Amino acid sequence: MPKIIFFAGHDHDTWEKTGGKGVRTNLEADGVYEEFDTNYIIAKGAVELLQKQPGFTVLFPQQDKRRMTLKERVAYANAHGADLMIDVHSNASASRTATGAAAFYWYNSAAGKKVADIFAKHIKANGLPTWSGGTYASQATGWSSFYMLKYSEMPAVLTESFFFTTRSDLENYLLNPKVQKVLMKIHANIALEFFGKKALDTALDSVVLPDGREVVKIGSRGADVKYAQIALGRHGFETDVDSIFGKDTDQKAKAFQEAKGLVVDGIIGAATWAELEKKPQPKPVVSKPAQKEEEDMEQTAVVINGTADAGTATLLAFQLGCGVFFRKDAEKRQVAKEIYIAGGGKGKIKGDKLIDLSGKTRSDTAKNVIAKLK
């Protein structure tokens, strides 16, 4: 029966006891976190998942959060004849924008590499970012010569789940209960797959930010990039809406973050999404005085029900180079020949050509309007 041993990197009081060893990040709004806190949550969750699986013995000597030196940890693992060691950590970097997860293995251990590859595969399969491609060979000397990998006698892996020192990694992944749950399963899957068992399904826990958006940054592509570009434009930071997060989008994202007092890293994570999805300060909506002469009539106009619809409608008007009018004015008199209706249906709106973009709900209308954008 395979024997798996788990460790949670560091101790609950590493910072205080050692005068700064280990990693601690201070998120002023949410309190103080030591790396051990999230290491322990993930390790304990993985241990509990594996204990429910038949055919495994799982050891977790830090169950009671007792302090153990590295020497004691390795000695314990070796003395108990563990067949696999999983040491759970988060990464640290002087760069406050480093991101992604990776597993370290001892450079000449083929079994260790196999374990690390399983971790990297599951990180990628869940749409989470990797660092260094998801695996890293620890060297005999230098910064990556980790004691736990060097002196353990069984296949071993030291997982670094994201960067504890990068605020967006901490907020989006390490402190996100959904991601924690995925990480617990991934760590359990390391053991299951290494010993030829079926991995736990993580699909039901697919990583979704609180607002339903993915983290996007330079190099990202797809629907969420497109939405970010539209939203940036709506807030006055116009960039091409091409679904590709390039240099210009990066600059506009940073300018937006600076304007909103956010961390300026160009990474659109939970905090930036929350600001982007807020309604922009409505631009002034101007109703023109009634036109007497037919030739003075505007060619095109966008008509809205109220200021709540102004966000996307203003963007459409900007692209069409026309004005935005309230429904009550557009029903009283013809404000343009061609009228785009952003909410509320045709009603009594006067015009030669009415293009009705109204949906069943306000967000349906917004989607229809966005679809009209280039």
Ligand SMILES: [Zn+2]
């Ligand atoms: Zn660590």
